[in-house]
Amino acid sequence: MRTTDHAAAVVVGGSLAGLMAALGLAKFGIAVTVLERSGPQPRGGAALGGAESNLHRLVGPDGLAGPEATAAALNGSRPHLQSWAQAHGLLRRAAAADPHIDLVHGARVVEAGQDETSAWARTADGAIHRGDLVVGADGHRSVVRRVVAPERPDAAFAGYVIWLGIAEEPELDVEAWPPGMDIFDAGADCLLGYPLAESAPPGRRRLGWAWFDRRRNDLLRATGCVDGDVVQHSLRPADLPASLIAELDAEAAQWPAAWRDAVRACLRRRGVTGTPVAEYVPDRLVRGRIALVGDAAHVSTPMTGRGFGVALTDAEVLADEVAKAVAEARDDAIPAALRSYQDRSLGRARELVESGQRFSRSFAG
Ligand SMILES: Cc1cc2nc3c(=O)[nH]c(=O)nc-3n(C[C@H](O)[C@H](O)[C@H](O)COP(=O)(O)OP(=O)(O)OC[C@H]3O[C@@H](n4cnc5c(N)ncnc54)[C@H](O)[C@@H]3O)c2cc1C
Known part of the structure; x- marks a missing residue:
């Protein structure tokens, strides 16, 4: 087991959930490699209701910069993050400025796995990225979910x-x-x-x-x-x-x-x-040294308007438990920390998806 100074995590997926998990872990001095399959160009996206509120905790008081903060300052108001692209831009800037985070673009993960002392993700070019833990933040078609829940790896239409x-x-x-x-x-x-x-x-x-x-x-x-x-x-x-x-x-x-x-x-x-x-009600969020967050962990209809907020809570709870574990420096501390993350998060994740399913069943029949 490594010490806080050089504990390492590999996050698969550099969208909202992946960047939030990386920032949460980096706050505790954990070195994080984020593997994102797409390129570095800014991406578009839909409106994102309720995105403006709690991000400040992750990006810090100085984290809000750029167009949305400027526009808000001109109007004498607090910045409102109301689109996916705004939230992603903010998180990307905060991750780029964090010395503990290495954000790698063009890195498509094809497999994840683990042994007694580490977990790893393999990218399409054959490179193996190893850490004390792997976090799957690779969205509704998660590759990492195949390891965590091989009995039911796919979200359903x-x-x-x-x-x-x-x-x-x-x-x-x-x-x-x-x-x-x-x-x-x-x-x-x-x-x-x-x-x-x-x-x-x-x-x-x-x-x-x-x-x-x-x-x-x-x-x-x-x-x-x-x-x-x-x-x-x-x-x-x-x-x-x-x-x-x-x-x-x-x-x-x-x-x-x-x-x-x-x-x-x-x-x-x-x-x-x-x-x-797509929808996915999870039965588990972790296996050994591998954990899922965001849409990799639970996929709900956008009608809930809560996917982003729950992904933020996932990131914070995971970072909290992992930080406690690295401080303990015991061999089994990371798997135990991930189990605690699951204990604290599974009920909320299931409730989120099930509340959306009530809408989906009445709408789609
Ligand atoms: C249409 C729509 C509208 C929504 N509106 C709202 C809303 O108003 N409010 C709200 O709270 N939530 C909303 N949500 C949900 C919310 O956007 C997500 O729950 C939240 O952003 C978490 O996304 P994520 O980062 O987990 O997944 P994603 O955004 O899907 O990100 C996954 C990332 O992983 C990368 N990736 C995937 N596979 C691999 C791989 N093999 N290797 C490397 N990288 C990989 C992808 O390129 C991507 O960057 C909406 C969702 C949709 C679809």
Whole structure:
């Protein structure tokens, strides 16, 4: 067992959950290697409700910098993180500034494993990254979950897709700007709309929307987005069939004016992604020296609006338990710490997914 000074963790996945876990562990002096399969370019993403609140604990009082902090300072308000890209940008900057974190891009993990004294992740180029523990933060199709829960490694398709877009104010002709989140239930469809970047001045505001649609499952299967019971990938904007765009444009007539216009503006410039919804109720979160956090651990419908917040709590609880373990410097301390993480987190993870499943069953039938 190593001491705090050179305890090491390998985190698989450098999205929100992976970066939060890395920052949480690094706070206690643990050296963290984050292996992220995608490149370093900033990534887009949907609106993220409730993201603004507790990140300060991880990134510290000086951690909030960049466009969102500047905009907030100009308005005399606290920064609001309301999109996935904002939250990811903030975490990336904090991780890059942390000397304990080594963020490696273009590193696709193909296998994870462990022995008595260490755990490891192997990347596609054959390199083995070894640490006192491996944290799987590799999302809903987690490779690391295959080691933790080999008896049930896949999240299941929930029976519907979410069309997502963010419309910019200049492309809209909205008379009354929506003051807050709206939900519209139209039977086979449900629309969730929310204004983003409340601190942005009029003219530069944005409307995020998520359209839940249970009628496009044949298309999802025909395009390989869903195979059997398993979600394989999203339908990217470039792959949206022209016929689908025309259909959605016509069906958008059912939504109230501001949201209808926001949907149509995104469709016009193909700024729409289709995300088939997956769900996973975990029976376990750890095995030996390997732990899961975020969507690798539990996948819930975005209707819960809590996936991000629970991933943050996962990261904090995991870091807390591991920090106590490295201080003890006993051989079995890391596996024991991960079991404590599971004891503290499994109930919350299951409750999150099950609450979403109640919605999914009533919506998708
Ligand atoms: C459409 C949608 C809307 C949502 N809206 C909200 C919301 O409003 N509020 C909220 O709280 N939550 C929301 N969520 C959920 C929330 O985004 C996630 O729960 C949260 O961000 C945690 O994500 P993650 O980092 O665990 O997984 P992901 O974001 O999926 O990240 C996984 C990372 O691992 C990398 N990776 C995958 N496989 C490998 C591999 N083999 N090797 C190396 N790297 C790998 C991927 O490239 C990616 O960077 C939403 C989810 C979706 C899909």
